[in-house]
Amino acid sequence: MSIKLPAIGNSQILSVGSYRPKRLVPNSEIVDRIESNDEWIQQRTGIQSRRFAGADETVISMAQAACESALKRAKLTIEDIDTLILATISYPFQAPSAATELINVLGNPKAAAFDISAACAGFCYGVAMASDLVRAGTSKNVLVVGVEKLSDFTDPDDRATAFIFADGAGAVIIGQSQEPCIGPAVWGSDADARDAIVLNPAYTEFRNAPDKGVAELGWPNISQQGQTVYRWAVFTVSKVGIKALEAAGVRPDELGAFIPHQANMRIIESMAKEIKIPESVVIADDIRVNGNTSAASIPLAMDVLLEQHPELHGTLALLIGYGAGLVYAAQVVQLPPKP
């Protein structure tokens, strides 16, 4: 007696889509509350502006718009999608998942759908899982969505974070391929440094101390130890990028683009230096205009890059996601073909 299994196949990114909230917020709107200035913010992060979602722009509505754009570009309908993986840390319900709300809204409530919590690494975690699901034959077409409404979890008075985080959604569709178009994921955690980025307090604190409430307990806004995260990102996570290139058998000069998580322009530039990304490679810098959108930042940056540089369609890109956990994942992918 033996178990039947489909042959291992190959996977590719078929398309990318994104949604940016309508409201663009320049540094000048942020600085007064944190006694800072535009020059200081730009010098340390490269950020000139970010987008904040309005009341009518929810985690689900932004993700829906990104997915519909990706479906249209891949010339697929939602019925072609059998799996949805959604990465977020800002969906305001513990359960059911954001993925089940999204797949229902998109119109295919029978597809497998689940959330993953890997913060700013969430998109690369999703790509890793989707690629393996397709290769193993478990899924045929997987929607991977990164979406955040971090303005709901950012303290506008926190001098260390108020200017960093932003809102938006990005999605890719991963399907079958003749050739390997998604390299092996190199991933892991540095969980002994999990205090470096946190959202505290726990929701249960509000039940346990109803007399205190948000006024005294605060709200689970993101707080981070900037220097610790910078050091980890530049000097530890860069090595993960080098390993992902090695795992895929790709040299830095064979890349078309470098699309790391858009955390901070200084981190991106230092990472590129550590990995020895040559000048011929286009480096995503969406952080400058649209801020740090955590799980959404890589697909958002990918979409913008392909719009600005259409010649990058079909070229290789190194993706690196890293964030709260601390967790990281990197892989080399072939960017989707021109729709």
Place this chain on the structure above:
Amino acid sequence: MALAQADVLAGIKEIVEEVAGIPAASIEMDKNFTEDLEVDSLSMVEVVVAAEERFGVKIPDEAVTDLVTVGDAVNFIVNAAN
């Protein structure tokens, strides 16, 4: 191996020049990283990591905030190495 203060200072001068573009000649023990040398908190991380590699010492994140002057960094490294 024991490190001499003068050797560590010479090494720090080279690192700060490389990381922040400050001429080594203007870097002395009493200079304040932030106010005199305009080495901001993120550049300071790069200085610290480069110093760790060069001198084979560990400078934990919680110690970095206490390294206000070049002399603080030099003395920390000399003590850590010896």
